[in-house]
Amino acid sequence: MVAYKPKDSSQSPRFCGVRTFMRLEQVRTTDGVDFAVVGVPFDTGASNRTGQRYGPQHIRNASVLLRPYNPDQDIHIFEYCSGVDYGDIDVVPFNILKTYDIMERELFSLIDNDVTPVILGGDHSISLGSLRAFARKFGPVALIHFDSHGDTWDSYFGEKYTHGTPFRRAVEEGLIDTSHSIQVGMRGPLYGPEDINDARALGFEVMPMSELRAIGCEQAIRRIRQRVGDRPAYVSFDIDFVDPAYAPGTGTPEVCGPTSYEAIQLVRGLDTLHLVGFDLVEVLPSHDPSEITAGLAAAVAYEMISLIAWKQRRKQENLEG
Numbered sequence: 001m002v003a004y005k006p007k008d009s010s011q012s013p014r015f016c017g018v019r020t021f022m023r024l025e026q027v028r029t030t031d032g033v034d035f036a037v038v039g040v041p042f043d044t045g046a047s048n049r050t051g052q053r054y055g056p057q058h059i060r061n062a063s064v065l066l067r068p069y070n071p072d073q074d075i076h077i078f079e080y081c082s083g084v085d086y087g088d089i090d091v092v093p094f095n096i097l098k099t100y101d102i103m104e105r106e107l108f109s110l111i112d113n114d115v116t117p118v119i120l121g122g123d124h125s126i127s128l129g130s131l132r133a134f135a136r137k138f139g140p141v142a143l144i145h146f147d148s149h150g151d152t153w154d155s156y157f158g159e160k161y162t163h164g165t166p167f168r169r170a171v172e173e174g175l176i177d178t179s180h181s182i183q184v185g186m187r188g189p190l191y192g193p194e195d196i197n198d199a200r201a202l203g204f205e206v207m208p209m210s211e212l213r214a215i216g217c218e219q220a221i222r223r224i225r226q227r228v229g230d231r232p233a234y235v236s237f238d239i240d241f242v243d244p245a246y247a248p249g250t251g252t253p254e255v256c257g258p259t260s261y262e263a264i265q266l267v268r269g270l271d272t273l274h275l276v277g278f279d280l281v282e283v284l285p286s287h288d289p290s291e292i293t294a295g296l297a298a299a300v301a302y303e304m305i306s307l308i309a310w311k312q313r314r315k316q317e318n319l320e321g
Contacts, residue, residue, distance in 0.1 A: 004033060005078035006068060014064040019057065020085035021120070021301065022066045027084045030113035034081035035308045037118045037301070038107070039088035040279075042099050045125025045163040047156055049251040055283035056088060056120040058249075059301065062294035070306045073268060077305060080312040086110070086117075096125060096161045103129030104136070111137045111277070116308050118301055121281030123251065124151055124163040127236050128170055134234055134277055135175040141276065142180035142231040143167065143204075144224060146266065147238040148187050148254035150199040150206070163251075163282070171202045178203025180231040182224055184266070185209050185241045188254035209257060217262055221269030232276045235304065237267070239282050239297055247296050249288025260296050267303045271310050278304040 006023040020026045021037040030036075039056030046052060069076045077083075089106050092098040103126065110117050111133055119130055124147075134141050145151075145167065152168045154160070161169065170176045183199055187209035190196065199206050205227050212220050240250040243257035258266070283297045 003078070003082045004084045005082065009064070009067070019060045019064070021060045021298075022063045024083055024085040026087055028086055029084065030110060030115050032082050033084055033115050034312055035083040035116045035118060035305060036086040036110055037083070037120065038086045038110070039120045040091060040103060040122040040126045040129075041088050042091040042093065042096075042121070042126055043123045044093055044096055045161065046123040046251050047162060047164060049284055049287065051284050051286045052121060052123045052251060052282055053093070054285045055122060055281070055297075058285040058288065058291075058294045059120050059280075059283055059297045060085070062291050063298035063301070065295075066298060066302050070302070073271070073303070073306045073310065075306055075309050075313065077309040080309045080316065083305065099126075100129035100132065104132040107133035108136050117277050118304050119277070119279035120301065121279060121283070124236075124238055124281045125161060125166055126281060127279055128161070128166040130277065130279055131170045131175040131234065132173070138232040138276060140174055140177040142228045142233040143170075143176050143182075144228060144233055144235045144270065145181070145183040146185055146236070146241040146263070147183065148185055148209070148240045148257055149238070149252065150183055150186055150196060152199040152202060152204070153195070168198075168202065177231055180228050181205070182207060182227045184212060184220065184224070185257060187256055212258065217265045217269070221266065224270065225272060228273050230274055233273050234276060235267075235270065235278045237278070237280045237300055239280065239293060242296065247293045249284045249286075249293030250282045251284050252282075260299075263296070264299060264303055267300055267307075271307055275307055275311065280304070
């Protein structure tokens with residue numbers, strides 16, 4: 001079996017070669033692959049600042065500093081799994097519905113071959129295309145949604161498919177098991193209480209930022225684990241979940257969010273769950289000149305990959321036991 005891993009930056013300088021996530025090989029294959037980093041450079045669903053289409057390449061550029069051993073999770077990723085940078089999905093920049101069709105087809109080809117996608121957006125509208133692919137394989141999935149916004153509006157400017165509506169559409173299409181799903185980090189001014197209450201009416205548990213701050217990360221992780229249980233779970237991480245002091249490069253920043261450390265801790269806390277896929281969205285390079293947002297986004301994706309390695313290690317230990 002082919003084992004794909006990053007270039008060794010002690011042998012090949014980081015500034016050499018084509019930019020891929022973590023310096024992984026860019027290969028479009030499912031043979032011998034446990035995870036694939038996939039870019040979806042689409043931002044036609046954005047309502048404020050645009051340019052998230054350049055997010056995947058911006059994150060890849062920052063990711064060259066990542067190394068294969070994760071000391072905080074105590075795992076050497078590529079001793080347990082093989083991964084590639086699958087490149088970008090060819091989106092249709094002015095047609096969100098056609099883009100969803102392409103996404104569903106491309107992602108399902110990975111999922112159906114037991115490859116776990118780590119998807120780099122793009123604006124948050126892309127999550128609907130992803131969830132369609134995952135539901136084809138697993139049925140309705142539990143959603144773990146880190147964000148400052150609920151993204152459960154019915155429409156925006158009269159449009160049903162935007163970065164503010166993907167999870168309402170996903171519920172309507174039967175893609176999400178809301179009884180095992182949770183949204184974390186909601187905050188900021190709203191048009192009315194329905195902006196939060198609509199998500200609860202759809203069946204989501206909602207943990208606003210004020211509650212997360214009050215109970216702390218450890219208790220929040222317990223709540224997430226309890227809510228999700230043993231269901232197949234999809235993680236959607238909007239970079240504006242994090243306070244703009246740590247992640248200014250995004251389209252709709254909201255103050256009073258978690259630190260980068262807290263965000264990473266929350267992702268690490270998902271290690272006991274049955275995670276089947278991930279996305280990380282809304283990185284906006286034009287508002288990230290110092291690349292601190294890209295650095296954080298790369299680190300979050302790295303923690304997601306570390307969770308995949310943990311899953312592979314548990315599988316291996318169970319077989320040996």
